[in-house]
Ligand SMILES: Cc1cc2nc3c(=O)[nH]c(=O)nc-3n(C[C@H](O)[C@H](O)[C@H](O)COP(=O)(O)O)c2cc1C
């Protein structure tokens with residue numbers, strides 16, 4: 001089933017943006033894991049909509065109700081089901097787009113795939129809202145990884161044409177990675193914040209939207225996680241990232257830049273540092289043959305501009321099969337990038353946890 005993901009920790013996501021709510025069932029977690037609810041709330045708040053002018057104005061508390069699998073502050077080991085209510089739907093915004101297919105959104109493909117029965121309100125099951133339960137599951141995975149010293153951090157690598165610095169792929173500072181999680185608009189070079197925010201607000205004023213790139217680093221992953229062929233770290237992370245709405249590209253390490261290098265430039269030469277086998281450079285992003293090599297795992301995700309814009313665009317009426325035009329009203333993120341960051345981190349945390357359990361078993365968790 002398309003809504004189910006994972007080998008050892010299996011997750012199943014359900015819900016629609018304008019239905020009762022959205023949620024997730026997590027199967028495979030062992031019993032006895034203490035959950036830090038403040039940590040979960042913090043991650044949910046990082047993603048929730050309606051926080052500033054830079055985001056959609058739809059306000060949701062995104063409070064998680066745990067329906068099963070949790071007792072006396074610990075997981076029970078049986079399926080953990082979490083539900084997040086939709087409290088601020090405004091479905092009239094979508095009466096116009098019932099028949100007018102929004103360019104760049106999933107209205108047309110959803111209509112065709114589901115026998116014209118898709119819930120088009122708010123994008124239904126295709127909405128970015130479905131990433132709220134993913135953040136819940138990922139915040140459990142992140143807690144488990146952090147207890148084992150595995151740190152995940154991300155920053156805004158670019159918004160439209162404005163670019164931040166990149167992580168140091170070899171000697172990335174742990175404090176920097178930890179602190180990024182505390183920032184609403186995480187950047188390495190904080191002096192770029194104003195110009196990036198201006199770009200987003202200007203696009204919004206024009207009835208338009210912008211996209212950008214998120215760079216993520218994972219520190220302290222031991223050597224030997226991942227396996228060829230289809231369980232390579234790149235393929236597993238990519239399958240998760242491309243499940244997140246609006247992510248349209250991914251590269252690991254120097255990725256596409258490597259195509260412009262020669263072998264002697266792209267190879268990461270080996271060295272011994274503090275008794276450990278390391279590499280001088282990390283163009284391969286910590287992965288060789290699909291397996292972690294002990295260097296930081298680094299990847300970038302390209303996020304497209306938000307499809308729903310008020311600027312007039314050409315489209316079709318799916319009922320009458322006529323060409324027409326459309327100006328979308330409603331509450332939309334002028335840029336998805338800042339809110340996608342906790343989602344990307346949650347997705348990669350789940351992926352890594354699933355892959356580590358593959359190698360080390362469930363005992364590793366407790
Ligand atoms: C956190 C988040 C928020 C989003 N907010 C919006 C939004 O406000 N308006 C919109 O049209 N699309 C938004 N999207 C993107 C659409 O859901 C997505 O583009 C659409 O489902 C089509 O999928 P695709 O872009 O992966 O092809 C958001 C995505 C995410 C992850």
Ligand SMILES: C=C(O[C@@H]1CC(C(=O)O)=C[C@@H](OP(=O)(O)O)[C@H]1O)C(=O)O
Nearest residue numbers: 049056058122123127128129330331332
């Ligand atoms: C509700 C969320 O974001 C929504 C994602 C979204 C989309 O098309 O993806 C469209 C908008 O929905 P609505 O028109 O109902 O306000 C966003 O507000 C959320 O992320 O929790």
